[in-house]
Amino acid sequence: MSEPAIRRPYRREGEEKRRDALIAAAMALVAEGGPEAATVRAIAARAGVTPGLIRHYFQSKEELTHAAxxxxxxxxxxxxxxxxxxxxxxxxxxxxxxxxxxxxxxxxxxxxxxxxxxxxxxxxxxxxxxxxxxxxxxxxxxxxxxxxxxxxxxxxxxxxxxxxxxxxxxxxxxxxxxxxxxxxxxxxxxxxxxxxxxxxxxxxxxxxxxxxxxxxxxxxxx
Amino acid sequence: MSEPAIRRPYRREGEEKRRDALIAAAMALVAEGGPEAATVRAIAARAGVTPGLIRHYFQSKEELTHAAxxxxxxxxxxxxxxxxxxxxxxxxxxxxxxxxxxxxxxxxxxxxxxxxxxxxxxxxxxxxxxxxxxxxxxxxxxxxxxxxxxxxxxxxxxxxxxxxxxxxxxxxxxxxxxxxxxxxxxxxxxxxxxxxxxxxxxxxxxxxxxxxxxxxxxxxxx
DNA sequence: TGCGTTATTATCCACATGTATAATTGACGG
DNA sequence: CCGTCAATTATACATGTGGATAATAACGCA
Known part of the structure; x- marks a missing residue:
């Protein structure tokens, strides 16, 4: 039941690279499935990160939307x-x-x-x-x-x-x-x-x- | 805490009238606040009914969207x-x-x-x-x-x-x-x-x- | 007037969403 | 090689969503 809780490995990237990746992911999701498909979880998944990181680079999801x-x-x-x-x-x-x-x-x-x-x-x-x-x-x-x-x-x-x-x-x-x-x-x-x-x-x-x-x-x- | 649970009074209307009212409410909400504003609760409120009625006249909210x-x-x-x-x-x-x-x-x-x-x-x-x-x-x-x-x-x-x-x-x-x-x-x-x-x-x-x-x-x- | 039908309401539910916060770990400087 | 910092993950939370079901009352008809 309780998995050993192996934490996902990750690499540190530059701020610009991560922001661009998140914006690109949001754009692609909107283009494919409309705005309702661009959830924070979906965006993070496509960008290869976890949802919390979005709030690390953007004050809110709305701010990411504006940037995109x-x-x-x-x-x-x-x-x-x-x-x-x-x-x-x-x-x-x-x-x-x-x-x-x-x-x-x-x-x-x-x-x-x-x-x-x-x-x-x-x-x-x-x-x-x-x-x-x-x-x-x-x-x-x-x-x-x-x-x-x-x-x-x-x-x-x-x-x-x-x-x-x-x-x-x-x-x-x-x-x-x-x-x-x-x-x-x-x-x-x-x-x-x-x-x-x-x-x-x-x-x-x-x-x-x-x-x-x-x-x-x-x-x-x- | 527990109000006497007075039930909202209502009038029975014809099916066509109710369907039209729901469609009009959905259209108005979409026009004003985009699709995300047209929730079943908001549509019902604007049409002067309770949310459950939507499912009585439309098999799903999607069907109402199509009609609108x-x-x-x-x-x-x-x-x-x-x-x-x-x-x-x-x-x-x-x-x-x-x-x-x-x-x-x-x-x-x-x-x-x-x-x-x-x-x-x-x-x-x-x-x-x-x-x-x-x-x-x-x-x-x-x-x-x-x-x-x-x-x-x-x-x-x-x-x-x-x-x-x-x-x-x-x-x-x-x-x-x-x-x-x-x-x-x-x-x-x-x-x-x-x-x-x-x-x-x-x-x-x-x-x-x-x-x-x-x-x-x-x-x-x- | 009283009864049955069903339009309508009320309540509950499972799930998804955005957000907040704590825990961890990769990278870099000494 | 170790310590520090922050980039990143993990978890929890409050809220809102569409949908399902049970209770009720308005209206038509006898």
């Missing part, structure tokens, strides 16, 4: 901005196309990221911290998009730019959700094509054929 | 189809505009509906029943949209129609989420205008000015 959500949102916008910044400023349409395209390939359009987004989305409606994270990343994303649109070579019209940024942002979001939720329903590159065609039509421009190409290394990301 | 989700999704598509059907077939663009516009006013674009949608969205990723409900309503919605697009007076091209239906659907979804989540960020009718402008641009048509008008009675719905 922030990481997800920041990863999305950061990736899109990085792609846009890789194109010279002399090519505004190319920058916009790169910004758009980044949303429709890994590491942005993955079942994990869409799943985490879906699982946490409703929390922004009540939790003020989550709402702040959402606002900071989401509206920041749209503002960045509007800047890229305003840089296009055409007469200036801020009000129009704002409306078009809202529309483009909505189109990207809708396609990202669909493409990430039901990846089997779309051919390779189809979502990107639809996005660029739609945004081009709404802005009255035409993206070069090169914008539609998918970087070959994106098929099997490291 | 189905009602939300069906209300959305039904409302849009009803609006489109009110326009004569001889006016394909008008039908499409009516279909689109229905999504951006009550009873479709409300914080309650968007909140419930957000709260339940991730469940479609795991629960097979929820997934089936989602698929039946969501894809059905898109198919209906594609039919309206295919009816436009222009050369037939099913593949193009499919892509454009996906794009229009994504745009509508994205705007609906934004408009329903942050209604204060948009002027009266602004979301509808952005939607019609964007869809018109993507389809290469121009909707009549009348399509942008908001029915006056929609401001304060019954």
């Amino acid at each position: 959500y922030r990481q997800v949102m920041e990863a999305m916008t950061h990736e899109a901005m990085r792609a846009a910044a890789a194109i010279p400023e002399a090519d505004p349409a190319g920058r916009l196309a790169a910004f758009v395209a980044a949303n429709f390939r890994p590491p942005v359009m993955t079942t994990l990221l869409v799943g985490v987004w879906a699982g946490y989305m409703h929390l922004g409606r009540n939790d003020p911290v989550m709402h702040a994270i959402h606002e900071a990343t989401y509206l920041g994303y749209r503002d960045r998009l509007q800047e890229l649109i305003a840089a296009l070579p055409r007469p200036a019209d801020p009000a129009r730019d704002r409306r078009e940024a809202i529309a483009c942002n909505a189109l990207i979001d809708g396609l990202w959700i669909e493409g990430g939720s039901l990846p089997d329903n779309f051919d390779q590159g189809e979502v990107l094509r639809i996005a660029l065609d739609g945004i081009g039509a709404m802005l009255g421009i035409r993206f070069p054929e090169s914008a539609y190409q998918i970087p070959p290394e994106s098929e099997t990301p490291a | 989700y189905r009602q939300v999704m069906e209300a959305m598509t039904h409302e849009a189809m009803r609006a489109a059907a009110a326009i004569p077939e001889a006016d394909p663009a008008g039908r499409l505009a009516a279909f689109v516009a229905a999504n951006f006013r009550p009873p479709v674009m409300t914080t309650l509906l968007v909140g419930v949608w957000a709260g339940y969205m991730h469940l479609g990723r795991n629960d097979p029943v929820m997934h089936a409900i989602h698929e039946a309503t969501y894809l059905g919605y898109r198919d209906r949209l594609q039919e309206l697009i295919a009816a436009l007076p222009r050369p037939a091209d099913p593949a193009r129609d499919r892509r454009e239906a996906i794009a229009c659907n994504a745009l509508i979804d994205g705007l609906w989420i934004e408009g329903g989540s942050l209604p204060d960020n948009f002027d009266q009718g602004e979301v509808l205008r952005i939607a019609l402008d964007g869809i018109g641009a993507m389809l290469g048509i121009r909707f009549p000015e009348s399509a942008y008008q908001i029915p006056p009675e929609s401001e304060t719905p019954a």
